[in-house]
Amino acid sequence: MTSLPPESDQRAQRDVADDVVARVLARAGTARAEGVTVHAAHDGDQLDLAERAALRRVAGLSTELQDVTEVEYRQLRLERVVLVGLWHGGPAGALEAEVSLRELAALAETAGSQVLDGLLQRRAKPDPGTYLGSGKAQQLAEIVAASGADTVIVDDELAPSQRRALEDVIKVKVIDRTALILDIFAQHAKSREGKAQVELAQLEYLLPRLRGWGDSMSRQAGGQVGGAGAGMGSRGPGETKIELDRRRIRDRMAKLRREIAAMAPARATKRTSRHRNEVPSVAIAGYTNAGKSSLLNAITGAGVLVENALFATLDPTVRRAKTDDGREFTIADTVGFVRSLPHQLIEAFRSTLEEVGDSDLLLHVVDASHPDPEGQIAAVREVLADIPGVADLPEVVVLNKADIADPDVVARLRGTERNxxxxxxxxxxxxxxLMAFIAASLPRPAVDVDVVVPYARGELVDRMHREGEIDSEEHTAEGTHLRGRASATLASELAAAAR
Incomplete structure (x- = not known):
């Protein structure tokens, strides 16, 4: 039988946990990198941001059900939440728990909630019943009642039985980290494919978590029932409401998978077109809120949405850019990653993430001002490791937000990362x-050309300017005399035109 730690140790652990929660709550509004979005000139008009702000949840508006039997009569209010986390081990574990809980606060705020309080418990592993244990669950119920919260968010993925048991104790809605991330994705998805991917992930998460309410959801026997105790009142339709719901969800998931599969060829065709023209490609990947979209705007002036919030970008954006010597390349901004990214989302967004694997260079953007940049790098690489082709890509770690980062942290990262x-x-x-590095890293045209292109084929000269390297250009009576290097495809077209 294991002995309990001395009372002084327990008190010290409670003090550490309370200090962590106090710091998280003090910075709850600043967990999203000081809260306010500051745009640069190259970010453009940011019209998408105004549209998103108009759709955001506001105080007095919510859809929290008070009575599941009266769906049309629901109290409308802002979701007010209490955060819950576990702390494993000593001081290092406490720091990790603080970083994770602060990120959970940022996720909750991004979803439109108000963080009221938090609870951090030191446990070697979660309680299989209520996640926290009966005593802490009761303490959580008291905190919820005192703060007036209507939702508890747990910084982990809960088993369906744990969520139900915790709800039975605290008497308010309980969601886990996975459900919170899925909710944010559902709010931010804009494209048809993005919405389908998020809905598929939500249904995969929901399927094992359907919960029956009362006897109306209990199992019914179908047809003539034999055996003792199976008399009047036990003959039912043979399929309960919860079973019907599961079947409908499975049917909807199958339809969504077909729709997503049908959309994949369009993206593949665009990639094939770029490959056929041998246009080099760059992919931007990294942790959420690391500044990927801001970097895309700085490079291309694309004016894509930039918001100081987690998962601001879900739909991939591909733009064209030019190196200093005039060569064209494409650069793709992808969805951000996060610790413990739900596997349902990874699977649903796999077709989108394949854009990274097909590129020639990977820009791994890191928020150098974050408290745990190494943890962010590890989380991103864990996800990228499952994407075909990424392991062989040349990668450069772009330490962003240098204007607000600690120089010692930047120096540490430059010492541990190779490139x-x-x-x-x-x-x-x-x-x-960075642009000079991209120009030096992208594949260069390898076929020497020395041709006279007829003036009627001016489009080939234009392509040579965009895709090739020109050493000399001279206008003659027969046409444009070009010397330089081009891709194999373009070189053959130039040779055919010059005959």
């Missing part, structure tokens, strides 16, 4: 050096 560049997408610091 790094330091930039600030907001101020433009280091962007020119």
């Amino acid at each position: 790094t560049l330091v930039v600030s997408a907001h101020t433009g610091e280091g962007v020119r050096e």
Whole structure:
């Protein structure tokens, strides 16, 4: 039988947990990197941001059900939440728990909730019943009642039985980290494919978590029932409401998978077109809110949505850019990653993430001002490891937000990572050096050309300017005399035109 720690140790652990929660709550509004979005000139008009703000949840509006039997009569209010986390081990575990709980606060705020309080417990592993244990669950119920919260968010993925048991104790809605991330994705998805991917992930998460309410959802016997105790009142339709719901969900999931599969060829055709024209490609990947979209705007002036919130970008954005010597390349902004990213989302967004595997260079953007940038790098690489082709890609770690990062942290990261560049997408610091690195890293045209292109084929000269390297260009009576290097495809077209 294991002995309990001395009372002084328990008190010290409670003090550490209370201090962590106090710091998280004090910074709850700043967990999203100081809360306010500051745009640079290259971010453009940000019309998408105004549209998103108009759709955000506001105080007095929510859809929290008070009585499941009266669906049309629901109390409308802002979701007010209490955060719950576990702390494993000593001081290092407490720091990790604080970083994770702060991120959970940022996720809750991004979803439109108000963080009221928090609870952090030291446990070697979650309680199989109520996740926290009966004593802590009761303490959580008291905190919820005192704060007036209507939702508890747990910084982990709960088993269906744990969620039900915890709800039975605290008497309010309980959601886990996975459900919270799925909710944010559902709010931010804009494209038809993005919405389908998020809905599929939500249904995969929901299927094992359907909960029956009362006897109306209990199992019914169908047809003539024999045996003792199976008399009047036990003959039913043969399929309960919860079974009907499960079947409908499975049917809907099958339809969504077909729709997503049908959308894949369109993206594949675009990639094939770029490959056929041998246009080099760059992919931007990284942790959520690391500044990927800001960097895309700094490089291309695309004016894509930039928001100081988690998972602001869900739909991939592909833009064209030029190196300093005039060569064209494409650059793709992808969805951000997070610790413990729900596997349902990884599977649903797999077709989108394949954009990374097909590129020639990977820009791994890291928020150098974050308390745990190494943890973010590890989380991103864990997800990327499952995407075909990424392992063989040349990668550069772009340490972003250099204008607000600790120089010692930047120096530490540059010492541990093999290939790094330091930039600030907001101020433009280091962007020119990044562009020079991209130009040097992208595949270069390898076939020498020395041709006279007829003036009637001016489009080939234009392509040579965009895709090739020109050493000399001279206008003659027969046409444009070009010397330089081009891709194999373009070289053959130039040769055919010159005959």
